[in-house]
Amino acid sequence: MSTLSITGTLKAELIKYLEEQNSAELLDTYxxxxxxxxxxxxxxxVKDKIIYQNADDAVAKVTEEGKLWHKTEIKIGYGPPSINEETKKIYICPFTGKVFGDNTHPNPQDAIYDWVSKCPENTEMAGGVKAKRFFISEDPEVIKNYIKPVKEPVSKAVYSSAITGKLFNSKEAVIADFKKNYLKPIALAEVQSQKRFKPHENFLVLFQEQLQEDKIEAFVEALAQYEEFHPYVSEWVEEE
Known part of the structure; x- marks a missing residue:
């Protein structure tokens, strides 16, 4: 039989665990x-009903199966320009330079009134309210100063969750979301009694290796070396 040593922190944790149990079963304790x-x-x-030995192992295995994330590409577009070559009249905010064109806005005059009345940079007051001051121009030379080249849409690589389809800026963000929202902690003692979920193959191998009879006997023998464990060891031996 292989020898096993239980000392230090592990010994203290076992004592605390046993003291907290109404009836400490050998298998649960092991x-x-x-x-x-x-x-x-x-x-x-929960989605796949699989138990993994830890969160990182779950991430690795689910990623290998292609069930965690997909790399994709999105287009980031830009809105139409406020002013273009067809604009004949513009309304300009003197505080920010915001401009509205007669052919790019359905009601540019109302728009400029609304803008300057709420503009944070507008500190001019008239009658206790913000002044509705703005500029108007029909001069083509003035108008062309506000014409900006149209920006082409740009592409950006992002990652989508294979579970929800939601987009994330990075693979790490998908993994963090997976760990937080889709993995449920479970005590090792509960794994044995689960009927809804089954251990992943690698986890099952670990179970089979560690649940050999000689390993459990070595565990009991190691506990028997300490007086604190004698009541529990005696009870387990009597039950055999």
């Missing part, structure tokens, strides 16, 4: 021990 020894943090990916 699974708690494995969880702490191997730093396991099992999670369930």
């Amino acid at each position: 699974l708690f021990f494995l969880e702490k020894k191997f730093d396991l943090h099992p999670v369930v990916f």
Whole structure:
């Protein structure tokens, strides 16, 4: 039988765990021990009903299967210019340079009134309210100063969640969303009794390796070396 040593923090955590249980079963206690020894943090990916040994393992496996994210491309367009070659008359905000054209806005005069009345840079007051002052020009030479070249749409690579279809700026953001919203923590002791979910193949191998009878016996033998565990060890031995 292989020897096993339980000391330090792990010993203290086992004592605390056993003291908190109304009836400490050997298998549950051993699974708690494995969880702490191997730093396991099992999670369930509820959508696929699969249990992984930790969140990073879930990310790796789901990514391998192409079920986490897809790289895609979006077009970032720009709105039509405020002024163009066909504009004959413009209305200009003297505080910000905002401009409205007679052929690019359905009601440019009302628009400029509304703009200057709310403009943060407009500090001029008239009758207790902001002054409705603005400029008007029909001079082609003035108008052409406001004509800007049309910007072509640009492409940007982004990532979409394979689960929801939502777009994210980076792959890391998709992963963070996946960990936060789609993985549910589960105690290792609960994995054994699950009927709705099943362990991933790699996790199942770990279970099979660690749940060998000789390993459980070595665990009990290691606990028996400490007086604090004697009541529990005696109870488990009597139940066999």
